[in-house]
Amino acid sequence: MTTWKDEIASRKTFAIISHPDAGKTTLTEKLLYFGGAIREAGSVKGKKNTKHATSDWMEIEKQRGISVTSSVMEFRYRNFHINILDTPGHEDFSEDTYRTLTAADSATMLIDAAKGVEAQTKKLFKVCRLRSIPIFTFINKLDRQGRDPFELMEEMENLLGIRSYPMNWPIGMGRDFQGIYDRINKKIELFDPDNPSNIQVKEVSGPNDPVLVDFIDPSLLEQFQEEMELLDVAGDAYDEERILSGELTPVFFGSAISNFGVQNYLEHFLKLAPAPVPRESDIGPISPMDGEFSGFVFKIQANMNPKHRDRIAFLRITSGKYTQGMSVRHVRLEKSMRLAQPTQFLAQDRNIVKEAYAGDIIGLFDPGTFRIGDTLAERTSFSFDEMPHFSPEHFTAITVKDAMKHKSFEKGLQQLSEEGAIQLFHTYKRFPELQIVGVIGVLQFEVLEYRLKNEYHADIKMESLPYSIARWIDGPEKDMELFKQKQKQLVTDRDGRIVALFDNEFQMNMTKDKYPNLSFYENSYLKNIW
Known part of the structure; x- marks a missing residue:
């Protein structure tokens, strides 16, 4: 029988950060697709007759084709319960992104293979480093011509100050893109440009396996083998401790729009990313495994459903278990309140939740009671660390x-x-x-x-x-x-x-x-x- 501690251990709550147009919303959609949360992924465009991305739910987002507010989406994949925080990529919304990152236990940084590390990526990465959370990197758009992978890794070290370990490695790029090699599991995933969803997986003994010549162009194979040798000799060693402390970023290559390399990334991510972690408060760290329920408000959104004119406070559960109808203490207001009908989300779609655990994000109906940074606790009166506001410009x-x-x-x-x-x-x-x-x-x-x-x-x-x-x-x-x-x-x-x-x-x-x-x-x- 699954215990409440097992439930907490199965949670993976992470944010996706990137510069505008790196493919962040597309990656989010593909992850939801794998989890069965959606049947087909929308394309992010500013035209009335196109599908709109699930995470871009506000009308202005649909018109402009950009994310301007953080979305929260939850789904299950295998034995994991995953909470994705899709943040606005546009630089004007960095404060909303910062607050969202306070609710995440790890982050995935998305980089465009042709553009490398861009200004907004650098800014958001700095926020992640302040919190010392693990950062996973997905280098996107490999099916288009981009920059040399070694050059991209060197740029990450020079501009962001983080070393990297490629979990997989591209074979070719752009028109010559033939697939990726999974360094951990020793397998090749072959890319079919005419049918990207038809991914053939070949088990191999390593980069020098003689069978590789049967399905990889000889000139690309030679280049790939040289690159693998260079990585093994000069690259960083695989170190899970450094990954969890945010000192080493695992790097994945793929194409979100073609849904290639996304599942490879997801499965490695779920093995490596941390379950909910302790949070600092004015009485010391609060462990997610504490039996007492607690959480903090990191976002408030009015009129998610214009028909209802409602206001929702997004609460990150930091410890214990929520059960429907439970009473908690609103620390700032020094009063008790009953949590009657919290919801969980797929962007603006929501479902009433009867129970939730540390790591989960729930939405509370807000009649004007909550502020960003508010702490709710079951019995003990304490406050989580406050969330700063950026100086306006x-x-x-x-x-x-x-x-x-x-x-x-x-x-x-x-x-x-x-x-x-x-x-x-x-x-x-x-x-x-x-x-x-x-x-x-x-x-x-x-x-x-x-x-x-x-x-x-x-x-x-x-x-x-x-x-x-x-x-x-x-x-x-x-x-x-x-x-x-x-x-x-x-x-x-x-x-x-x-x-x-x-x-x-x-x-x-x-x-x-x-x-x-x-x-x-x-x-x-x-x-x-x-």
């Missing part, structure tokens, strides 16, 4: 065009702020008071305008502001009072904390020199993390 003053829509406009701003889609500020001691929205990237303004119009029926006017830096200010009371009297461009955040806005770093540094007793923080938790 773009700012706009925002008003509603029709005064009759003011109430729904305010509700929309409040909800989008609590989701973490925007940061909302109010001018400090200024009349009339202005509401200022801060975001990481300008595309978030477009999403804000779209969602306020379509979900809250509020047309807005935005006036761009010259600021590019926000800093939360703290220090001795006397110095703070002087600062608030003299400094211009001050706003307050949703908790009433003083935030200074600056046009540029020169202006900020001048102010720092003027007020040496004050601290200027990059995030709302008054900790400089970066």
Whole structure:
């Protein structure tokens, strides 16, 4: 009989990170396909008559063909229960991605074989390294002409500071792509460009097996054997301990769009990726095997189903077991609450869940009770480590065009702020008071305008502001009072904390020199993390 500890051990919860257009959503779809969660994979395009990717569920995502919000999908494969966190690849949504990574136990980094390590990949990789989670690498689009695999591995080491161990190796590339060699299981998977789903698997004794000449072009075979020899002599040794500590990344080659190499990656990943890991809290690490249920909110999403006008808080279960109807303690609000009908997800589709375990992601109906970072615990009162917000880099003053829509406009701003889609500020001691929205990237303004119009029926006017830096200010009371009297461009955040806005770093540094007793923080938790 399966115990609750067996259930936890079977969980694999991971995020997929990449630069835009590297094929992340396509890879996600193929993984769901293997798990039987979907019957066919959608193509990610911005046309009304095409299928849309399962993980791109918001209407604006379907129109633009990009992911702008994190999706959560769960499915079973063999004896594993897998939770995929599909993150927005677009650089403007890095804060949502960061919060999603706090809910993952490992990450898969997707790299385009032709482009290598790109800017967004580098940024997201840094976040993964901060958490020391294992990182698996899938080098995609091998059926198109790309860069030399050794060159890609060298670039990963130079730009990301991580060594790699190829779990499989490509034979040819682009038009000459003939398949992959699984170094661990010693088998060849042959690629058929006319029918990519028809994968022939050949067991071999190694790269120099004489039978290889029967199904691999001689010139490609010679090159492959030389590359294998070089890897064995000069490459890193296979080391599971270094993989689990995030020092060594297992590398897989394949083509997500052709569904080639994906299953090879999945099966190795499931053997190597960790089950749920302990989480840091203000009373020390919380083990997933603790009998007491606990979890934290890492995402809030309003109007996942526009017909229902609902709001869902995404909770990562960190320890123990959830059972339907159980009572838990909302630590920040210091009150008990009953979890009546949590759901699990396939993007926007959801099912009521009767039980769930550490590692799982469940959705809680949110009447306005939750904030990102909230801790829920069954009995003991403790809080998990807080999640920082990035300093916004773009700012706009925002008003509603029709005064009759003011109430729904305010509700929309409040909800989008609590989701973490925007940061909302109010001018400090200024009349009339202005509401200022801060975001990481300008595309978030477009999403804000779209969602306020379509979900809250509020047309807005935005006036761009010259600021590019926000800093939360703290220090001795006397110095703070002087600062608030003299400094211009001050706003307050949703908790009433003083935030200074600056046009540029020169202006900020001048102010720092003027007020040496004050601290200027990059995030709302008054900790400089970066």
